[in-house]
Amino acid sequence: MDTDNPIEPQPVENNFERVRNEIDYTRKIQPLLCAGKKRKGNDELTYPLCVTVDKMTGYIYIVDCLNDCVKVFDSTARYIFKFGDNRGEGKMSRPRSLVICRSRILITHQHHILNYNLDGEYISRIGKQGKEELEFNYPKGIAINESNDDIYICDSDNNRVQILSKDFQFKSLLGSFTLPRNVELSKDYIYVLDASNPCIHLFNHNHILQKSVISFGQGNQVINPRTFFIDNSNNILIADYSSYFISIFNPVFQSIHHIPVSEQPTALTVDNHDRIIVVCNHALNCLQIF
Template structure:
């Protein structure tokens, strides 16, 4: 595996009781690890669209849009295994995003969602094409409410977010927003990203819109945001596909830092050790860890 400056990239250990403080993003200008498909061959994600972390182990799960599968790396970015059906009920078709809910991993794809175990065993498929309950049109970002395991799914072309129970029953929805692409939850808020301007919408957990923030467009704060993450201090990290950067905003939505990346970042997450994991669509340096 090709790496750059792997010093300090040790296996993640369970340590959920430690005191969390603000992250010094100014120290994160160069990646600890940089994986390139030119150097690794078929192991690396060719066209990654989504990334998530198993907080219990630090394992990194990456959706590969090109190979229609999930590729799994350990906390040191060592390749472990991949999974995904190419035929039948569990077939992946242009997967977009993924999230871990208890011992399962939930994947959005064309007009539905897939339910797999964390070791790659297919469990079920939910949804069909349409605009009713449990019907989808190009679902994208996905998030889990840690308090009750509700599943929030950006139903992109239906301009809404569907909210399902952990056993995949329809509960409610948020709408209407043009092309919602990603959704994240904190204890206090629901954050929704879309391709309009402003691009971040902030709700409370009663689904009341509080504000819409962060300008989008050439010459503004972000150009083409595709994915985002919320860190332990409620800072917002946005993967800006067209500017080849990670734009970081504080909880008051003020720009505080910008991290350049290699090419076209499509998804981002932050792990329990404050490392930033970014996947990029272009075929150079497609997995970065800061």
């Protein structure tokens, strides 16, 4: 596609295949568990920006941005360990996002991608600052194509998504955007949150734009989408930073439910037990599980 001109968002049409909502989100009203008070202690969080669950262990991995590390909790929100080198090439400074792929953890940080193993041991550093292939300018969201392990990276200040192979070789670009913040993949689509509009662009896996969604359900518009998650039924869960809500939509972007949270939600995911895991900014309980 043409990467020289920014994408023009278009209203969504309800022509996607309808997928049955297998999780009754309407029953989720108040958190089951809360943890992670705002401090600098091991079990505390300061401006968490990403939350991911290891499907094998159920461990919850949280990018603790202002503490320059990743903190790991078990499924009961009990602190387990943290990692992030204090010096050298593996040093974290304001990490932004994280994805788990088999035996490795990939973290976006400044102008690089950091590669760790599941025990939190630093392996390698990918990329440098710039605008060419394998160069980044404040990358944010990161996702994995589980069918081939391709890596999708929101190269935010370069207004594009870079796609790398599983061995960190450049493959292609997806763009151009104005401020891509988050990317998620389903079986059928690649979803990219363009934060400056804001809107969510849907591409097929041939990287052809299908739709751009700028209205998230009639009468239920999202004000400030900070990030989003696609569940196994292709429902879309959006962290609405300005309204203190988690907004949930079906695959054709019809509103299902809104869940109030204590403060501005910055990231969310769904675990193997269909629990919504949310991290918030400036909250007494930064980690909330519904």
